[in-house]
């Protein structure tokens with residue numbers, strides 16, 4: 001790629017209002033959406049919290065909202081809301097994702113690839129070159145790789161921890177997606193992170209528990225989520241809540257009394273049979 005140029009990356013028709021789309025450009029996964037004026041925005045498609053793809057999220061006014069815990073980003077890539085901290089709480093500066101300058105012109109969405117500038121050059125595209133425009137539009141359509149069909153799922157690991165005949169479940173924070181639902185605790189895997197490492201890290205980060213994996217217990221897929229379940233054993237630690245409302249130790253036969261996430265319900269039945 002030649003830097004410091006505008007590149008036509010999408011046909012304008014490919015970018016609807018009210019919904020983010022993902023595409024791979026310049027070797028990076030990017031999310032595109034339109035702000036409330038209809039102007040295009042282009043950000044790096046990976047939430048700075050736990051790495052979920054923003055292209056699976058929602059457009060809310062001038063922001064894109066992460067599908068996982070609801071962080072919202074503005075058109076500069078700055079995170080402007082962390083719901084779990086409260087609406088009026090300021091967001092630390094480090095919560096941000098990269099943004100590319102984006103414009104719409106001549107029927108295309110253009111992205112500036114290069115050094116940021118105070119002022120960007122005009123996008124020149126003579127209107128009488130209709131044939132060339134058609135060719136470029138065809139090329140753009142052929143190379144669009146929208147994430148929902150071609151990019152990876154959000155990989156999550158969940159841990160099933162049993163102690164004294166009871167199983168640990170946690171209630172999601174009220175401001176998270178699926179707020180107040182109960183779940184086997186866990187979280188999003190980092191890029192290329194094996195599930196058996198990820199679940200150990202997540203239980204330490206989320207609940208302050210040191211665990212080891214006994215065995216893989218199965219997988220549940222509900223696009224865009226792919227959840228890998230692991231039976232884990234406690235080594236040490238005292239539960240400290242960082243993301244959940246509360247936790248509960250529950251007998252296997254009583255787990256269905258709780259409002260569990262869909263995938264977790266299936267594994268409750270399997271758990272009762274072992």
Ligand code: FES
Pocket residue numbers: 047048049050051052066067068069070071188
């Ligand atoms: S992964 Fe995006 S808000 Fe948590």
